[in-house]
Amino acid sequence: WYHKPDINEELLQSLPNLKVVASSGVGIDHLDLKLLSSYGVKVANTPFVVSTDTADLGMALMLASSRRLVEGHEMAVSPDTEYFPADWLGVEVSGATLGIVGMGTIGYKVAERAKGFEMKILYHNRNQRKKEEESAVGAVYCKKIDDLLQQSDFVLLAVNLTPQTQKLIGKRELELMKPTAILINISRGLVVDQDALVEALQNKVIKAAALDVTYPEPLPRDHPLLKMKNVIITPHIGSATKKTRWVMMEEMVESIEAGLAGLPIPREVL
Protein backbone atom coordinates (compact mmCIF):
# COMPACT_ATOMS: atom_id res chain seq x y z
CA TRP A 1 0.00 0.00 0.00
CA TYR A 2 1.12 3.49 -0.54
CA HIS A 3 1.27 5.05 2.92
CA LYS A 4 0.98 8.50 1.45
CA PRO A 5 0.98 11.21 2.55
CA ASP A 6 3.91 10.56 4.84
CA ILE A 7 2.79 11.71 8.28
CA ASN A 8 5.71 13.71 9.59
CA GLU A 9 6.37 16.84 11.63
CA GLU A 10 5.98 19.11 8.60
CA LEU A 11 2.58 17.73 7.66
CA LEU A 12 1.25 17.87 11.21
CA GLN A 13 2.35 21.46 11.62
CA SER A 14 0.51 22.38 8.43
CA LEU A 15 -2.71 20.75 9.71
CA PRO A 16 -3.36 22.41 13.09
CA ASN A 17 -6.98 21.23 13.19
CA LEU A 18 -6.19 17.56 12.52
CA LYS A 19 -7.97 15.43 15.11
CA VAL A 20 -8.11 11.88 13.79
CA VAL A 21 -6.08 9.68 11.47
CA ALA A 22 -7.98 6.59 10.34
CA SER A 23 -5.75 3.92 8.80
CA SER A 24 -7.14 1.10 6.66
CA GLY A 25 -6.07 -2.38 7.67
CA VAL A 26 -4.57 -3.57 10.93
CA GLY A 27 -0.90 -2.65 10.47
CA ILE A 28 0.22 0.67 11.95
CA ASP A 29 3.96 0.32 11.38
CA HIS A 30 3.85 3.23 8.93
CA LEU A 31 2.58 5.65 11.62
CA ASP A 32 4.72 7.42 14.21
CA LEU A 33 2.32 7.07 17.14
CA LYS A 34 4.45 9.12 19.55
CA LEU A 35 4.60 12.01 17.09
CA LEU A 36 0.87 11.95 16.43
CA SER A 37 0.12 11.77 20.13
CA SER A 38 2.34 14.80 20.78
CA TYR A 39 0.11 16.77 18.41
CA GLY A 40 -3.02 15.49 20.13
CA VAL A 41 -4.05 13.49 17.06
CA LYS A 42 -5.91 10.24 17.66
CA VAL A 43 -5.31 7.12 15.55
CA ALA A 44 -7.70 4.33 14.60
CA ASN A 45 -7.23 1.19 12.46
CA THR A 46 -9.46 -1.63 11.17
CA PRO A 47 -8.10 -4.73 12.94
CA PHE A 48 -10.39 -7.77 13.04
CA VAL A 49 -12.31 -7.35 9.81
CA VAL A 50 -9.21 -8.10 7.71
CA SER A 51 -8.37 -11.34 9.46
CA THR A 52 -10.44 -13.88 7.54
CA ASP A 53 -9.58 -12.73 4.03
CA THR A 54 -5.89 -12.43 4.95
CA ALA A 55 -5.86 -15.94 6.42
CA ASP A 56 -7.61 -17.18 3.25
CA LEU A 57 -4.90 -15.55 1.15
CA GLY A 58 -2.16 -17.09 3.30
CA MET A 59 -3.64 -20.51 2.56
CA ALA A 60 -4.06 -19.63 -1.13
CA LEU A 61 -0.37 -18.67 -1.37
CA MET A 62 0.80 -21.79 0.45
CA LEU A 63 -1.28 -24.06 -1.81
CA ALA A 64 -0.38 -22.16 -4.97
CA SER A 65 3.32 -22.37 -4.23
CA SER A 66 3.36 -26.01 -3.21
CA ARG A 67 1.26 -27.19 -6.16
CA ARG A 68 2.98 -24.77 -8.60
CA LEU A 69 -0.28 -23.14 -9.53
CA VAL A 70 0.89 -20.00 -11.30
CA GLU A 71 3.45 -21.98 -13.28
CA GLY A 72 0.79 -24.57 -14.19
CA HIS A 73 -1.69 -21.94 -15.31
CA GLU A 74 0.94 -20.30 -17.49
CA MET A 75 1.72 -23.68 -19.05
CA ALA A 76 -1.94 -24.47 -19.63
CA VAL A 77 -2.69 -21.17 -21.42
CA SER A 78 0.60 -20.79 -23.28
CA PRO A 79 0.50 -20.94 -27.07
CA ASP A 80 3.82 -22.83 -26.92
CA THR A 81 2.44 -25.78 -24.97
CA GLU A 82 1.94 -28.87 -27.12
CA TYR A 83 1.27 -31.45 -24.40
CA PHE A 84 1.33 -31.70 -20.63
CA PRO A 85 4.43 -33.55 -19.38
CA ALA A 86 3.55 -36.59 -17.24
CA ASP A 87 6.34 -35.90 -14.77
CA TRP A 88 5.36 -32.32 -13.95
CA LEU A 89 4.78 -32.58 -10.21
CA GLY A 90 4.27 -30.53 -7.07
CA VAL A 91 4.31 -31.33 -3.38
CA GLU A 92 1.31 -31.93 -1.13
CA VAL A 93 0.24 -29.54 1.57
CA SER A 94 -1.98 -32.17 3.17
CA GLY A 95 -0.23 -33.85 6.09
CA ALA A 96 2.81 -31.56 5.94
CA THR A 97 4.19 -29.42 8.78
CA LEU A 98 3.23 -25.73 8.94
CA GLY A 99 5.17 -23.35 11.17
CA ILE A 100 3.24 -20.16 11.98
CA VAL A 101 5.36 -17.26 13.15
CA GLY A 102 2.98 -14.88 14.91
CA MET A 103 -0.11 -16.56 16.27
CA GLY A 104 -2.37 -13.54 16.58
CA THR A 105 -5.86 -13.35 15.12
CA ILE A 106 -4.68 -13.91 11.55
CA GLY A 107 -2.13 -16.59 12.47
CA TYR A 108 -4.72 -18.52 14.43
CA LYS A 109 -7.22 -18.40 11.56
CA VAL A 110 -4.53 -19.82 9.28
CA ALA A 111 -4.05 -22.64 11.79
CA GLU A 112 -7.80 -23.37 11.75
CA ARG A 113 -7.73 -23.65 7.95
CA ALA A 114 -4.55 -25.69 7.88
CA LYS A 115 -6.09 -28.22 10.25
CA GLY A 116 -8.62 -29.07 7.53
CA PHE A 117 -5.64 -30.29 5.48
CA GLU A 118 -4.44 -32.46 8.40
CA MET A 119 -1.31 -30.35 8.68
CA LYS A 120 0.94 -30.64 11.69
CA ILE A 121 1.00 -27.12 13.17
CA LEU A 122 3.88 -25.51 15.04
CA TYR A 123 3.78 -21.90 16.17
CA HIS A 124 6.11 -19.28 17.56
CA ASN A 125 4.69 -16.31 19.41
CA ARG A 126 5.71 -13.84 22.11
CA ASN A 127 3.36 -15.69 24.44
CA GLN A 128 2.00 -19.21 24.44
CA ARG A 129 -1.70 -19.49 23.66
CA LYS A 130 -4.21 -21.10 26.03
CA LYS A 131 -4.33 -24.91 26.06
CA GLU A 132 -7.88 -25.01 24.66
CA GLU A 133 -6.85 -22.73 21.77
CA GLU A 134 -3.82 -24.92 21.06
CA SER A 135 -5.73 -28.19 21.12
CA ALA A 136 -8.57 -26.83 18.97
CA VAL A 137 -6.11 -26.65 16.08
CA GLY A 138 -3.52 -29.15 17.30
CA ALA A 139 -0.84 -26.46 17.47
CA VAL A 140 2.45 -27.06 19.28
CA TYR A 141 4.27 -24.07 20.81
CA CYS A 142 7.91 -23.50 19.84
CA LYS A 143 9.41 -21.09 22.34
CA LYS A 144 12.51 -20.94 20.18
CA ILE A 145 11.92 -19.96 16.59
CA ASP A 146 14.82 -22.22 15.57
CA ASP A 147 12.81 -25.33 16.49
CA LEU A 148 9.96 -24.18 14.27
CA LEU A 149 12.26 -23.33 11.36
CA GLN A 150 14.05 -26.66 11.44
CA GLN A 151 10.90 -28.78 11.43
CA SER A 152 8.57 -26.92 9.09
CA ASP A 153 7.78 -27.68 5.47
CA PHE A 154 6.00 -24.32 5.27
CA VAL A 155 6.92 -21.24 7.31
CA LEU A 156 4.18 -18.61 7.37
CA LEU A 157 4.79 -15.13 8.77
CA ALA A 158 1.83 -13.41 10.43
CA VAL A 159 3.52 -11.08 12.92
CA ASN A 160 3.04 -7.34 12.98
CA LEU A 161 6.02 -5.15 12.09
CA THR A 162 7.80 -3.70 15.12
CA PRO A 163 11.46 -2.93 15.87
CA GLN A 164 11.63 -6.47 17.33
CA THR A 165 10.26 -8.22 14.25
CA GLN A 166 12.18 -6.24 11.63
CA LYS A 167 14.43 -8.69 9.75
CA LEU A 168 13.13 -11.48 11.96
CA ILE A 169 13.84 -13.83 9.07
CA GLY A 170 17.40 -13.28 7.89
CA LYS A 171 20.26 -15.37 6.53
CA ARG A 172 20.59 -17.37 9.76
CA GLU A 173 16.90 -18.21 9.93
CA LEU A 174 16.69 -19.13 6.25
CA GLU A 175 19.65 -21.49 6.67
CA LEU A 176 17.86 -23.21 9.55
CA MET A 177 14.91 -23.97 7.29
CA LYS A 178 14.71 -27.21 5.30
CA PRO A 179 15.98 -27.00 1.70
CA THR A 180 12.53 -28.26 0.68
CA ALA A 181 10.73 -25.57 2.70
CA ILE A 182 8.57 -22.74 1.39
CA LEU A 183 8.38 -19.29 3.01
CA ILE A 184 5.01 -17.51 2.95
CA ASN A 185 4.78 -13.87 4.00
CA ILE A 186 1.46 -12.18 4.70
CA SER A 187 2.84 -9.82 7.34
CA ARG A 188 5.11 -6.98 6.22
CA GLY A 189 7.99 -6.94 3.75
CA LEU A 190 10.47 -5.65 6.35
CA VAL A 191 9.95 -8.71 8.58
CA VAL A 192 12.17 -10.48 6.07
CA ASP A 193 15.71 -9.53 5.13
CA GLN A 194 14.82 -9.38 1.46
CA ASP A 195 18.39 -9.48 0.12
CA ALA A 196 19.07 -12.56 2.24
CA LEU A 197 15.89 -14.11 0.86
CA VAL A 198 16.99 -13.52 -2.73
CA GLU A 199 20.34 -15.14 -1.99
CA ALA A 200 18.72 -18.08 -0.21
CA LEU A 201 16.40 -18.72 -3.15
CA GLN A 202 19.20 -18.40 -5.68
CA ASN A 203 21.39 -20.85 -3.75
CA LYS A 204 18.51 -23.29 -3.14
CA VAL A 205 18.81 -22.85 0.62
CA ILE A 206 15.00 -22.93 0.65
CA LYS A 207 12.75 -24.19 -2.16
CA ALA A 208 10.34 -21.36 -2.86
CA ALA A 209 8.60 -18.26 -1.53
CA ALA A 210 5.12 -16.78 -1.82
CA LEU A 211 4.84 -13.14 -0.79
CA ASP A 212 1.84 -10.84 -0.49
CA VAL A 213 4.13 -8.16 0.95
CA THR A 214 7.56 -6.85 -0.03
CA TYR A 215 9.69 -3.81 0.59
CA PRO A 216 9.08 -1.56 -1.17
CA GLU A 217 5.63 -2.09 -2.68
CA PRO A 218 5.71 -2.35 -5.57
CA LEU A 219 9.20 -3.73 -6.13
CA PRO A 220 11.42 -1.94 -8.66
CA ARG A 221 10.91 -3.42 -12.11
CA ASP A 222 14.35 -5.03 -12.30
CA HIS A 223 14.22 -6.71 -8.88
CA PRO A 224 15.49 -10.33 -8.90
CA LEU A 225 12.42 -11.60 -7.00
CA LEU A 226 10.25 -10.72 -10.01
CA LYS A 227 12.20 -13.06 -12.25
CA MET A 228 12.36 -16.20 -10.12
CA LYS A 229 10.19 -19.12 -11.22
CA ASN A 230 9.84 -20.35 -7.65
CA VAL A 231 8.52 -17.05 -6.28
CA ILE A 232 4.89 -15.95 -6.32
CA ILE A 233 4.26 -12.30 -5.50
CA THR A 234 0.82 -10.82 -5.09
CA PRO A 235 0.21 -7.04 -4.83
CA HIS A 236 -0.68 -6.83 -1.10
CA ILE A 237 -4.22 -8.13 -1.55
CA GLY A 238 -4.63 -9.79 1.85
CA SER A 239 -7.84 -7.92 2.60
CA ALA A 240 -8.94 -7.48 -0.99
CA THR A 241 -12.54 -8.55 -1.16
CA LYS A 242 -15.27 -6.00 -1.86
CA LYS A 243 -17.15 -7.07 1.26
CA THR A 244 -14.20 -6.52 3.57
CA ARG A 245 -13.07 -3.30 1.93
CA TRP A 246 -16.57 -1.84 2.32
CA VAL A 247 -16.56 -2.69 6.02
CA MET A 248 -13.07 -1.23 6.40
CA MET A 249 -14.19 2.04 4.83
CA GLU A 250 -17.29 2.16 7.01
CA GLU A 251 -15.20 1.49 10.12
CA MET A 252 -12.77 4.26 9.22
CA VAL A 253 -15.59 6.75 8.69
CA GLU A 254 -17.18 5.68 11.97
CA SER A 255 -13.90 6.24 13.82
CA ILE A 256 -13.41 9.63 12.22
CA GLU A 257 -16.94 10.79 13.02
CA ALA A 258 -16.56 9.70 16.64
CA GLY A 259 -13.25 11.50 16.89
CA LEU A 260 -14.64 14.71 15.46
CA ALA A 261 -17.60 14.55 17.83
CA GLY A 262 -15.27 14.19 20.79
CA LEU A 263 -16.71 10.73 21.56
CA PRO A 264 -14.73 7.54 22.38
CA ILE A 265 -13.18 6.31 19.15
CA PRO A 266 -13.94 2.76 18.04
CA ARG A 267 -10.74 0.82 17.21
CA GLU A 268 -8.51 3.52 18.61
CA VAL A 269 -4.83 2.63 18.65
CA LEU A 270 -3.30 3.70 21.92
Next chain:
Amino acid sequence: GPDLKVISTLSVGFDHLALDEIKKRGIRVGYTPDVLTDATAELSVALLLSACRRLPEAAEQVKSGGWTTWKPLWMCGYGLSDSTVGIIGLGRIGQAVARRLKPFGVRKFLYTGSGPKPESAAEFGAEFVPLTRLAEESDFVVVTCALTPATQGMCNKDFFGRMKKTSVFVNTSRGAVVNQEDLYNALASGQIAAAGLDVTTPEPLPTDHPLLSLKNCVILPHVGSATYATRSTMAVLAANNLLAGLRGEPMPHELKL
Protein backbone atom coordinates in the same frame (compact mmCIF):
# COMPACT_ATOMS: atom_id res chain seq x y z
CA GLY B 1 -4.81 -57.48 -29.16
CA PRO B 2 -6.52 -60.80 -28.49
CA ASP B 3 -4.08 -61.70 -25.70
CA LEU B 4 -4.88 -58.65 -23.59
CA LYS B 5 -5.68 -59.84 -20.08
CA VAL B 6 -5.34 -56.81 -17.82
CA ILE B 7 -5.78 -53.06 -18.09
CA SER B 8 -4.24 -51.08 -15.26
CA THR B 9 -5.11 -47.37 -15.26
CA LEU B 10 -3.23 -44.69 -13.34
CA SER B 11 -6.41 -42.91 -12.26
CA VAL B 12 -9.65 -43.26 -10.34
CA GLY B 13 -11.65 -42.18 -13.38
CA PHE B 14 -12.50 -44.90 -15.88
CA ASP B 15 -14.56 -42.92 -18.38
CA HIS B 16 -11.82 -43.50 -20.96
CA LEU B 17 -12.41 -47.26 -20.90
CA ALA B 18 -14.97 -49.03 -23.11
CA LEU B 19 -16.25 -51.14 -20.23
CA ASP B 20 -18.84 -53.17 -22.18
CA GLU B 21 -16.25 -54.37 -24.64
CA ILE B 22 -13.68 -54.98 -21.88
CA LYS B 23 -16.17 -57.06 -19.90
CA LYS B 24 -17.14 -59.03 -23.01
CA ARG B 25 -13.53 -60.03 -23.56
CA GLY B 26 -12.98 -61.04 -19.95
CA ILE B 27 -10.28 -58.43 -19.41
CA ARG B 28 -9.69 -57.36 -15.81
CA VAL B 29 -9.28 -53.71 -14.88
CA GLY B 30 -7.22 -52.21 -12.06
CA TYR B 31 -7.45 -48.55 -10.98
CA THR B 32 -6.14 -46.23 -8.22
CA PRO B 33 -8.92 -44.87 -5.97
CA ASP B 34 -8.31 -43.50 -2.43
CA VAL B 35 -4.58 -42.93 -2.81
CA LEU B 36 -5.15 -39.82 -4.88
CA THR B 37 -8.08 -38.40 -2.90
CA ASP B 38 -6.12 -35.97 -0.72
CA ALA B 39 -3.91 -34.61 -3.48
CA THR B 40 -6.86 -34.03 -5.79
CA ALA B 41 -9.08 -32.49 -3.10
CA GLU B 42 -6.23 -30.22 -2.09
CA LEU B 43 -5.70 -29.13 -5.68
CA SER B 44 -9.43 -28.41 -6.02
CA VAL B 45 -9.24 -26.06 -3.04
CA ALA B 46 -6.02 -24.50 -4.33
CA LEU B 47 -7.76 -23.87 -7.65
CA LEU B 48 -10.86 -22.44 -5.96
CA LEU B 49 -8.75 -20.01 -3.92
CA SER B 50 -6.64 -19.03 -6.92
CA ALA B 51 -9.77 -18.27 -8.91
CA CYS B 52 -11.68 -16.39 -6.21
CA ARG B 53 -8.67 -14.33 -5.11
CA ARG B 54 -7.45 -13.83 -8.70
CA LEU B 55 -3.95 -15.13 -8.00
CA PRO B 56 -2.51 -15.56 -11.50
CA GLU B 57 -4.00 -12.22 -12.58
CA ALA B 58 -2.59 -10.45 -9.52
CA ALA B 59 0.82 -12.11 -9.87
CA GLU B 60 0.95 -10.97 -13.49
CA GLN B 61 0.16 -7.37 -12.49
CA VAL B 62 3.12 -7.45 -10.12
CA LYS B 63 5.45 -8.51 -12.92
CA SER B 64 4.01 -6.27 -15.61
CA GLY B 65 4.06 -3.07 -13.60
CA GLY B 66 0.28 -2.84 -13.54
CA TRP B 67 0.49 -2.51 -9.75
CA THR B 68 1.02 1.16 -9.09
CA THR B 69 -0.80 2.93 -6.32
CA TRP B 70 -3.33 1.75 -3.76
CA LYS B 71 -6.98 1.74 -4.74
CA PRO B 72 -9.50 0.19 -2.29
CA LEU B 73 -11.37 -1.89 -4.84
CA TRP B 74 -8.45 -2.89 -7.08
CA MET B 75 -7.87 -6.62 -7.58
CA CYS B 76 -10.66 -7.52 -5.17
CA GLY B 77 -11.87 -11.09 -5.12
CA TYR B 78 -14.35 -13.08 -3.06
CA GLY B 79 -14.08 -14.46 0.46
CA LEU B 80 -15.28 -17.85 1.68
CA SER B 81 -16.58 -16.61 5.01
CA ASP B 82 -20.37 -17.08 5.30
CA SER B 83 -20.57 -18.59 1.84
CA THR B 84 -22.61 -21.44 0.41
CA VAL B 85 -20.60 -24.16 -1.29
CA GLY B 86 -22.25 -26.55 -3.74
CA ILE B 87 -20.49 -29.84 -4.42
CA ILE B 88 -21.49 -31.83 -7.49
CA GLY B 89 -20.62 -35.41 -6.60
CA LEU B 90 -20.07 -35.98 -2.89
CA GLY B 91 -17.76 -38.96 -3.36
CA ARG B 92 -14.37 -39.45 -1.75
CA ILE B 93 -12.84 -36.40 -3.40
CA GLY B 94 -15.96 -34.25 -2.89
CA GLN B 95 -15.99 -35.07 0.82
CA ALA B 96 -12.27 -34.34 1.15
CA VAL B 97 -12.90 -30.96 -0.51
CA ALA B 98 -15.72 -30.16 1.92
CA ARG B 99 -13.53 -31.13 4.85
CA ARG B 100 -10.87 -28.66 3.71
CA LEU B 101 -13.32 -25.85 3.02
CA LYS B 102 -15.24 -26.11 6.29
CA PRO B 103 -12.73 -24.16 8.45
CA PHE B 104 -12.82 -21.26 5.98
CA GLY B 105 -16.14 -20.29 7.53
CA VAL B 106 -18.46 -21.79 4.93
CA ARG B 107 -21.98 -21.31 6.23
CA LYS B 108 -23.72 -24.01 4.20
CA PHE B 109 -22.83 -27.03 2.07
CA LEU B 110 -25.15 -28.23 -0.66
CA TYR B 111 -24.57 -31.29 -2.79
CA THR B 112 -26.13 -33.09 -5.68
CA GLY B 113 -25.68 -36.41 -7.44
CA SER B 114 -27.53 -39.57 -8.38
CA GLY B 115 -28.91 -39.90 -4.86
CA PRO B 116 -28.53 -38.61 -1.30
CA LYS B 117 -25.63 -39.88 0.82
CA PRO B 118 -26.68 -39.13 4.39
CA GLU B 119 -23.66 -40.76 6.08
CA SER B 120 -21.20 -38.76 3.98
CA ALA B 121 -23.23 -35.55 4.19
CA ALA B 122 -23.65 -35.62 7.98
CA GLU B 123 -20.08 -34.50 8.67
CA PHE B 124 -20.75 -31.19 6.91
CA GLY B 125 -24.48 -30.83 7.49
CA ALA B 126 -24.70 -30.89 3.71
CA GLU B 127 -28.15 -30.75 2.10
CA PHE B 128 -29.02 -32.88 -0.93
CA VAL B 129 -30.62 -30.65 -3.58
CA PRO B 130 -31.43 -30.79 -7.29
CA LEU B 131 -28.76 -29.47 -9.66
CA THR B 132 -30.83 -26.37 -10.42
CA ARG B 133 -31.06 -25.34 -6.77
CA LEU B 134 -27.36 -25.94 -6.27
CA ALA B 135 -26.61 -23.58 -9.14
CA GLU B 136 -28.99 -20.92 -7.83
CA GLU B 137 -27.86 -20.87 -4.22
CA SER B 138 -24.12 -21.54 -4.33
CA ASP B 139 -21.38 -18.92 -4.07
CA PHE B 140 -18.85 -21.62 -4.99
CA VAL B 141 -19.60 -24.65 -7.18
CA VAL B 142 -17.10 -27.52 -7.12
CA VAL B 143 -17.49 -30.39 -9.58
CA THR B 144 -16.02 -33.67 -8.31
CA CYS B 145 -18.27 -36.24 -9.93
CA ALA B 146 -17.41 -39.09 -12.31
CA LEU B 147 -17.95 -38.64 -16.04
CA THR B 148 -20.88 -40.82 -17.05
CA PRO B 149 -23.59 -40.55 -19.71
CA ALA B 150 -25.71 -38.84 -17.03
CA THR B 151 -23.12 -36.17 -16.18
CA GLN B 152 -21.83 -35.45 -19.67
CA GLY B 153 -22.49 -31.81 -20.59
CA MET B 154 -24.34 -31.33 -17.31
CA CYS B 155 -22.86 -27.90 -16.67
CA ASN B 156 -24.39 -26.01 -19.54
CA LYS B 157 -26.15 -22.79 -20.48
CA ASP B 158 -29.10 -23.49 -18.21
CA PHE B 159 -26.82 -24.30 -15.29
CA PHE B 160 -24.62 -21.24 -15.67
CA GLY B 161 -27.67 -19.09 -16.27
CA ARG B 162 -28.93 -19.97 -12.81
CA MET B 163 -25.65 -19.23 -11.02
CA LYS B 164 -25.00 -15.96 -9.15
CA LYS B 165 -23.05 -13.18 -10.84
CA THR B 166 -20.64 -13.29 -7.91
CA SER B 167 -20.14 -17.06 -8.00
CA VAL B 168 -17.03 -19.09 -8.76
CA PHE B 169 -17.10 -22.39 -10.70
CA VAL B 170 -14.42 -25.06 -10.19
CA ASN B 171 -14.06 -28.27 -12.20
CA THR B 172 -11.60 -30.98 -11.24
CA SER B 173 -13.65 -33.92 -12.54
CA ARG B 174 -13.55 -34.34 -16.32
CA GLY B 175 -13.69 -31.72 -19.06
CA ALA B 176 -16.72 -33.32 -20.74
CA VAL B 177 -18.96 -32.65 -17.72
CA VAL B 178 -18.86 -29.00 -18.83
CA ASN B 179 -20.21 -27.48 -22.02
CA GLN B 180 -17.19 -25.32 -22.70
CA GLU B 181 -18.84 -22.92 -25.10
CA ASP B 182 -21.57 -22.20 -22.53
CA LEU B 183 -18.92 -21.72 -19.85
CA TYR B 184 -17.03 -19.29 -22.03
CA ASN B 185 -20.17 -17.26 -22.65
CA ALA B 186 -21.04 -17.22 -18.96
CA LEU B 187 -17.57 -15.96 -18.00
CA ALA B 188 -17.25 -13.45 -20.83
CA SER B 189 -20.65 -11.92 -20.17
CA GLY B 190 -20.23 -11.70 -16.40
CA GLN B 191 -22.98 -14.23 -15.75
CA ILE B 192 -20.59 -15.85 -13.27
CA ALA B 193 -17.55 -14.19 -11.69
CA ALA B 194 -14.74 -16.67 -12.27
CA ALA B 195 -13.81 -20.26 -12.99
CA GLY B 196 -11.00 -22.68 -12.17
CA LEU B 197 -10.49 -25.71 -14.43
CA ASP B 198 -8.04 -28.56 -13.94
CA VAL B 199 -9.69 -30.48 -16.77
CA THR B 200 -10.82 -29.49 -20.25
CA THR B 201 -11.79 -31.00 -23.57
CA PRO B 202 -9.34 -31.62 -25.11
CA GLU B 203 -6.19 -31.46 -22.96
CA PRO B 204 -4.42 -29.25 -23.79
CA LEU B 205 -6.89 -26.85 -25.32
CA PRO B 206 -6.01 -25.63 -28.81
CA THR B 207 -3.86 -22.52 -28.54
CA ASP B 208 -6.55 -20.27 -29.99
CA HIS B 209 -9.34 -21.48 -27.70
CA PRO B 210 -11.37 -18.55 -26.31
CA LEU B 211 -11.25 -19.88 -22.73
CA LEU B 212 -7.49 -19.25 -22.73
CA SER B 213 -8.04 -15.54 -23.30
CA LEU B 214 -10.24 -14.97 -20.25
CA LYS B 215 -8.70 -13.15 -17.31
CA ASN B 216 -11.23 -14.67 -14.94
CA CYS B 217 -10.51 -18.29 -15.88
CA VAL B 218 -7.66 -20.15 -14.18
CA ILE B 219 -6.67 -23.26 -16.10
CA LEU B 220 -4.30 -25.97 -14.89
CA PRO B 221 -2.77 -28.81 -16.92
CA HIS B 222 -4.70 -31.67 -15.19
CA VAL B 223 -2.52 -31.84 -12.12
CA GLY B 224 -5.08 -33.00 -9.56
CA SER B 225 -2.98 -35.92 -8.41
CA ALA B 226 0.37 -34.54 -9.54
CA THR B 227 2.55 -34.73 -6.46
CA TYR B 228 5.71 -36.79 -6.06
CA ALA B 229 4.25 -38.78 -3.18
CA THR B 230 0.86 -39.47 -4.73
CA ARG B 231 2.09 -40.35 -8.22
CA SER B 232 4.67 -42.73 -6.71
CA THR B 233 1.97 -44.45 -4.70
CA MET B 234 -0.33 -44.59 -7.73
CA ALA B 235 2.46 -46.04 -9.89
CA VAL B 236 3.25 -48.79 -7.39
CA LEU B 237 -0.44 -49.58 -6.99
CA ALA B 238 -0.98 -49.67 -10.76
CA ALA B 239 2.01 -52.00 -11.17
CA ASN B 240 0.73 -54.27 -8.40
CA ASN B 241 -2.76 -54.28 -9.92
CA LEU B 242 -1.26 -55.30 -13.25
CA LEU B 243 0.97 -58.03 -11.84
CA ALA B 244 -1.86 -59.47 -9.73
CA GLY B 245 -4.08 -59.50 -12.79
CA LEU B 246 -1.48 -61.34 -14.87
CA ARG B 247 -0.99 -63.89 -12.08
CA GLY B 248 -4.74 -64.47 -11.78
CA GLU B 249 -4.69 -63.18 -8.20
CA PRO B 250 -6.94 -60.64 -6.42
CA MET B 251 -5.90 -57.07 -7.22
CA PRO B 252 -5.32 -54.43 -4.55
CA HIS B 253 -7.92 -52.27 -6.32
CA GLU B 254 -9.97 -53.97 -9.02
CA LEU B 255 -12.73 -52.20 -10.88
CA LYS B 256 -15.91 -54.26 -10.68
CA LEU B 257 -17.35 -54.58 -14.18
